[in-house]
Amino acid sequence: MRLEVFNRSKYRDGSAPGDDVPLVVPGVLYGVFDGATDPRGTVVDGVAVGRLAATIVASEMAAMAFDPVFRTLPGSDIINRLSAILKERTDPLNLVIPPSTTLAVALDCGESWRFILLGDSGIRLNGLEVHHHQKVIDHVSTAARVAVFKELAAKNMDLDEVEALTRRSIFLGFDNAISEGIIYAARAQEIVEEAIEALGLSDVADLVSGFLMGGIQTQYGFGNTTGNPLCFDTMNGTTPQLGELQDFERAKADVTSVEIFTDGYPCLPEEATTAAWEDTFQTAEEQDFHKIGRFATVKGSSRTEFFDDRTVIILE
Numbered sequence: 001m002r003l004e005v006f007n008r009s010k011y012r013d014g015s016a017p018g019d020d021v022p023l024v025v026p027g028v029l030y031g032v033f034d035g036a037t038d039p040r041g042t043v044v045d046g047v048a049v050g051r052l053a054a055t056i057v058a059s060e061m062a063a064m065a066f067d068p069v070f071r072t073l074p075g076s077d078i079i080n081r082l083s084a085i086l087k088e089r090t091d092p093l094n095l096v097i098p099p100s101t102t103l104a105v106a107l108d109c110g111e112s113w114r115f116i117l118l119g120d121s122g123i124r125l126n127g128l129e130v131h132h133h134q135k136v137i138d139h140v141s142t143a144a145r146v147a148v149f150k151e152l153a154a155k156n157m158d159l160d161e162v163e164a165l166t167r168r169s170i171f172l173g174f175d176n177a178i179s180e181g182i183i184y185a186a187r188a189q190e191i192v193e194e195a196i197e198a199l200g201l202s203d204v205a206d207l208v209s210g211f212l213m214g215g216i217q218t219q220y221g222f223g224n225t226t227g228n229p230l231c232f233d234t235m236n237g238t239t240p241q242l243g244e245l246q247d248f249e250r251a252k253a254d255v256t257s258v259e260i261f262t263d264g265y266p267c268l269p270e271e272a273t274t275a276a277w278e279d280t281f282q283t284a285e286e287q288d289f290h291k292i293g294r295f296a297t298v299k300g301s302s303r304t305e306f307f308d309d310r311t312v313i314i315l316e
Helices: 049-065 068-072 075-093 136-153 159-172 174-179 185-198 202-214 216-222 274-287
Strands: 003-008 020-025 029-034 103-108 112-118 122-125 129-131 246-251 258-261 310-315
Touching (some): 003 020, 003 274, 020 049, 020 310, 029 049, 029 258, 103 258, 136 185, 136 202, 136 216, 159 174, 174 202, 185 202, 202 216
Antiparallel strands (some): 003 310, 020 029, 103 112, 112 246, 258 310
């Protein structure tokens, strides 16, 4: 078996670790955990809360994996146990936004692989079969972010400054952006309406508007809840409600390669090698550096940061 692991912080100078945590226990467990970036920049004992959540869940997953009974537990039981540990460790911190993380893991079960995914980290099997969930609420933020970026860039500002102000507008909301003079109220309302129309969300227009005005800092309120298209399942210390957990097996005889990755990669390569993943990433950076076109997302790259942390684990 060939094993490759690549993990890169979003900080170009490597000055700090990112929120991605890879986990490799040879012959037992392989996985990636992508902690959610806190829009307020909260840090606990020098550790960003996204990384804190990812580390806690990864550590507990590793401990559980050594229990032979673990491999037979229903996926919901595994998630509930991980959620309980995350809640136990983070509740005493009294954080406004509950720390959360994704998980995408491959369990070595002898004659078969078992795969468990929650959130928007993904798994690709045999270079073709892709399991990668994307959230509607992220599409909403992306549509609004692209519009704000283009609005500010048209004023001939430094594009790194444009990225910083755009992130602030999307993370902390249009109400804050208006009060700080980043964008006019009328234009903010137009952008909200454009996002609603583009994504076909007119039935929940007020909800979308409220979310964009409040920003990504309010997104946690949609985690592990139900009732509208903006809701999503996540690992945040509470119980997922939407059934977005993926839990399935494949016979090892039918699997030639396993690639486990976080959403720091905007597109997938043809080959199952870290070199191919990195080449594809660099091509995306060259084609859409600010992530406002083909690879649009909720953040863009700058001179000091990549648009996100990125991690890939390859088994072949």
